[in-house]
Amino acid sequence: MPPTINDMPVNILEKICSKLSDDYREKYRFILRNVCQSFRRHVDSWTPKIEEISIFSNFGRITVEFASTEYLYDHENLTVDDLISVLKFPNVKFEKLEIGEKSEEFLENFLLKIESLNLKIHVETVELNNSGREIDILKFCENPEILKIDNSKKIPIEEIIKNFSRKIPKITLKYDKLNATEATEIVRLS
């Protein structure tokens, strides 16, 4: 039987990957880990760089931006699997986690997976476009320093703050419209 790529020793596979681009570990991470099981095992050993992760959804298609590279997904299970593969690194603190437009089903699966693995996401800035359950991600974020929420749905501030048992991050809230009473209440609570 002629050799295949899966017969290559680990150091050679790594060398081949390194020839794909200078930032191959970022640019090809989510591509290679969806090729096959052995590639996935190899790629999952790469410690991610401290980077930004943005997740957007549009008509069932999910877009993940990771390390300035955009990945498009048709299957949310793949998205969850890829995201968990980088978020699970205990000693990596990401610069930003952004969750954009809503995708109820994706979020449901994502949150369930994080909960089942008892993951703590180490991230500096969390940015949420809060249209539903996005706020639930805060339970799993370990002491973020900055929190930005598009809170047009007017979720009470107490609901947001209760997710932080130790240190409350610097919070920026964005609203479409606020009446005087609502604005006063926000100022009072801050």
Added chain:
Amino acid sequence: MSSTEQGTSSAAPAEPTTAPESAAAPEVPESFYYVHGKDKVVHKVSAGALQHSALIHGMISNLGYTEEQAKANPFPFENIDGDILQMVVDWCNQHKGKPTPPEDTNLPKQKEKLFDLVLAVNYLEIKELLTYCCKQVAMMVKGKSPEEIREIWMIPTDAEDEAAEKEAKKRAGKEAAGETAAAAGDAK
């Protein structure tokens, strides 16, 4: 063992890159060593060309062979196909005493051959050629999707892999059961 000798004659002669001071120095006769692959065809290669291979270079330094001893004892590389070893020898001859260029476009395009070459070059520890080969393998899939990569590198999907694994387990189970039954029959 076949006595066929494929020496440096077929390879492109190396351009002299001698430094000015060495031009004046008396010429030292070049020593040759012999290697063979799976096909037992012996290749005569100069020590200068073999310098590219850290493995062979190490073997030469440790053994201290005379030319006669080297001829009588070719280095056996039974794990390398004859045509692949020929490619390696040709490459070493072509790049003997020369600085290696940043690119090498003369590598095999056929992926099975290229994978074979990668494994051989990795074993022989030829750093520069390994870099070229790895780059060529990588370029096959640069900018491709996971599905395209699977197709290009002929990698089975996870589902196909699992099915093959199950089938292999099933077959192994049946074979084991057959052997047990045969052993029981023999005991009777």
